[in-house]
Amino acid sequence: MNTNLNSIMLIKLLIISAFMFLSLGAKAAANPELWQYIQERMFEDKDIVEADFIKISGPKRASSGAQVPINIQLAAKEGIEIKQIFLIIDGNPVQHAATYQLTKSTQSLDLSTRIRMETDSFVRVVGESTDGKFYMNQVVIRASGGCSGYMDSSDPQHTADLGKILLKSSKDRFVTTRIKHPNFTGLMKDSINGWYVPEWYVNDVAFSYNGEKILIVKSGISISQDPYIKFKFKAKKSGKLTVLATDTKGETYTLEKIIFKVAS
Numbered sequence: 001m002n003t004n005l006n007s008i009m010l011i012k013l014l015i016i017s018a019f020m021f022l023s024l025g026a027k028a029a030a031n032p033e034l035w036q037y038i039q040e041r042m043f044e045d046k047d048i049v050e051a052d053f054i055k056i057s058g059p060k061r062a063s064s065g066a067q068v069p070i071n072i073q074l075a076a077k078e079g080i081e082i083k084q085i086f087l088i089i090d091g092n093p094v095q096h097a098a099t100y101q102l103t104k105s106t107q108s109l110d111l112s113t114r115i116r117m118e119t120d121s122f123v124r125v126v127g128e129s130t131d132g133k134f135y136m137n138q139v140v141i142r143a144s145g146g147c148s149g150y151m152d153s154s155d156p157q158h159t160a161d162l163g164k165i166l167l168k169s170s171k172d173r174f175v176t177t178r179i180k181h182p183n184f185t186g187l188m189k190d191s192i193n194g195w196y197v198p199e200w201y202v203n204d205v206a207f208s209y210n211g212e213k214i215l216i217v218k219s220g221i222s223i224s225q226d227p228y229i230k231f232k233f234k235a236k237k238s239g240k241l242t243v244l245a246t247d248t249k250g251e252t253y254t255l256e257k258i259i260f261k262v263a264s
Helices: 002-029 034-043
Strands: 048-050 054-057 068-074 082-089 096-102 109-115 121-129 134-141 165-169 174-179 202-209 212-219 228-232 239-247 252-260
Touching: 034 082, 034 121, 054 082, 054 121, 054 134, 068 082, 068 121, 068 134, 082 109, 096 109, 165 239, 165 252, 174 202, 174 239
Parallel strands: 048 134
Antiparallel strands: 054 068, 068 109, 082 096, 082 121, 096 212, 109 228, 121 134, 165 174, 174 228, 202 212, 202 239, 239 252
């Protein structure tokens, strides 16, 4: 009887210990203390207010750290014009993932992209207004291994159709772009010789409509392979959308296409 009782007590103790370990792990997964150092480095002494008119969302747990889908939304707010949005991943080797430079035609923003995440982290958007004020929103995403690891740098699939831009539009006014590019982070090791593969990624994508800039994306190593950008754009008249991308080797890739036909 005592043996059975001791066994039951041991099993209960192991179960409680396991739950405590998982609970502690969940709390420690995304480190909130990193933000104060990132904020000081990127924004110095600027006050950053948490706001609900700027939002970021993503999966609680990503299926792949190399392709994590996120969505950024900005609701037009009277008296506030956002000139740029910073995308920040607290736990990444390079926390500043991208900057989205907006125009008057992209103040009501609904943008989706895919990022790399090295570890569980807070992912933040910080919007800077034209009068120098800052607004923030954040989400916690669990993911790992998206920035580093091993790869075969000689695989021809990495550079197949290099720079090819896929561009399409939909009836609900979304523009979807994907640029064929390996986006090497500089933190990946070659599986053959173990050397670091030099960084090489798309660092600038500019969208223009009828010659007028509507959105500029300045990005770094935390954007996924084959950069993907989908955003809502309401054209006031028919015209052509031009995509101009540049990578860190100075190569440029461009595509121009009639995507909207607006009835006069």
